Amino acid sequence: MSLAQTDKYYLPQPSIWPIVGSVALLFMAVGGTMLMREIDHGGWVLLAGMAILFYMMFGWFREVIRDSEAGRYNKQVDSSFRWSMSWFIFSEVMFFAAFFGALFYTRVLSVPWLGSGDTMQQLWPHFQAAWPTAGPGLSGEESHFTPMHAWGIPAINTLLLLSSGVTVTWAHWGLKKGARGQLILGLALTVALGLVFLGLQAYEYHHAYTEMGLTLGAGVYGATFFMLTGFHGFHVLVGTTMLIVMLGRSIAGHFTADHHFAFEAVSWYWHFVDVVWVLLFVLVYWLI
């Protein structure tokens, strides 16, 4: 492994991976649509697409890791990675902003409108606007649910994620001072915390569906609850996967004290996921 720096910006050779990724997304979009429209074999097409996507990610990331370990990425390339990861996280912030915006709009504006003035008189005169709500017009099971309270599993999950922010930083300190044992232990702890978080959230969802009547269909409360926590949970899953890769690379001896942006990018991402959770905890779980 040589980390000889060159002064030329590294330009990769032609690569097969992007077009493999495009084929994967075509299969996934067609398969997903077939599944949603209940056309036979949609699930298989979707699975094939996902398999191709994983093959692509495996191949593409392997190429990037090889380039990195061969020392092809100089300071300027490293700087490109830093800019791009920052902008990527900004795009993720805006993605969550759409759903937080929906939560704000319904809670603060449209639900009160439904329960007041002409709208209420003409549509559902008996609707009392309050949060959480399944709305004025649903019938049957969807309209009866128990809201999710903050001071059980969600509070424990908050502690878990905040602690994982500490452990990943502790791992980073280890990497910077060359203490590989600390790096590996810190990463392993972070991964463990992430996995426990995911397990608890899966339990929480199961509980919500089977015992609380809280489903995706439980009006706009159920929709915003599952959409926000669900996308967050998906990000935790992705983040944990990336942390596992970093753990593997750390054990394999990758990274040096001054050349380890992959690790840093993952920790940035992990902190971002952490911050989103704190917002979720306050706005979705606590303030109801």
Place this chain on the structure above:
Amino acid sequence: MSDVAHAHGHDEHGHHAHPTGLMRWLTTTNHKDIGTLYLIFALVMLFAAGSMALLIRAELFKPGLQLLHPDFFNQLTTMHGLIMIFGVIMPAFSGFANWQVPLMLGAPDMAFPRMNNWAFWLLPVAGILLMGSFLLPGGAVAGGWTMYPPLYIQGGISYDLTILAVHIMGLSSIMGSINIITTILNMRAPGMTLMKMPLFCWTWLITAYLLIATMPVLAGAVTMLLTDRNFGTHFFNAAGGGDPVMFQHIFWFFAHPEVYILILPAFGIVSQVIPTFARKPLFGYASMVYATASIAILSFIVWAHHMFTVGMPAAAQLFFMFSTMLIAVPTGVKVFNWVATMWRGSMTFETPMLFAIAFVCLFTIGGFSGLVLAIAPVDIQLHDTYYVVAHFHYVLVSGALFSIFAGIYYWLPKWTGHMYDETLGKWHFWLSVIGMNIVFFPMHFLGLAGMPRRIPDYALQFTEFNQIATVGAFIFGFSQLIFLAVVLKTVKGGAKATSKVWEGAEGLEWTVPSPAPYHTFETAPVVK
């Protein structure tokens, strides 16, 4: 270091033969190849979506139903809008960015060549999903390009495909934008400070920022549509406590910045072309930069001017009305700067300059009609009429599309090494500018008289102006075949272009030979 066999067997130094034929284009990591791919894609889609427009105009030649089933008419208006925006204008600008940003900054390529490839090759996937839905039972989406619920919740399979196509196009735009921003912020040649950058790079820097900020919001909006359609959520259903108008707020929070995404790179191209043919530096460079940034910032606080008729508090209407009118200020700065650049210049009128001047005049008409529509009480009269259609075609056809033509004529000699046919170029220009005005100018009158948009039939009194518009549409549409001929002719041959191409041209791209070699600025130039 690793015991896994290398998938493609290229060695550490990688100087082996490049793939040829189709594989060259599928696997390319070269910014010029990828720029060309974007431009070819945009050209093909221009003819596809343009043909849809001609079918629409053919149906509207007479009142009553002649040629098309009304539902197919709705499919055409919807797909015409979606494809022109996401398949023509945006890819064409990305093509320009790919070709020109590295050349203008003195960079060896884009910052992330592999991701650059993927950003392009996602577009054909989205194109297949969108266009393929014409062949499915129920046909393509017919609910309008704005994707409003409840129509988009009720429709069939093509609506799911369209939503997923929008996700994929969003992915492409975000990756493309991250690449462009990183290239501009990190790959400039020594001495190329931000305030020395050509204005085209500035406008793309800000456009890329807008894309990264708003594309994820669109993704969120259409994801909620998808779950409302298929997974039982009630985001846009009042019975469940949701609100269909909420979709419009989220959508336009994306789509108003989107209209600046469609015009800021046009400003950039025109700001390169006009100084070249006026043989004077751009007037007010710094104010152009600040005006571009101001437009971008303001674009985030004006979205509800698209929704004055859906019902909102009067205070909100006033806020969105005044914030919208404020945008006229930085836009005006730009128009005056272009005019001042030409003032007392040694002007010549080659085809790029003709398109740029037409841009300044006609885009300004579109800007003024936008100002009219910004006035809430007026908009309540004009909402969803042909006045709106006239307005956005003046900014998108004589604005965005004309700037693309200007840019193609301007840089094609650099890209191909051949001069285009000036006579044919002038024919293309004059037929386009005349045809375009015949189509869209009468639409102002139709809208003021009350003709609603998006309908295949209309009342008798609108007949004459509709007939004029249809004649203009066919002139405009078929004159684009001249453009196709010019481009093909220039690619195949023609007079040799010098490296500077234009007498008044300034900038790093004119220091490399024409055609620009496959790799340029492998050693960074120094900018003084």
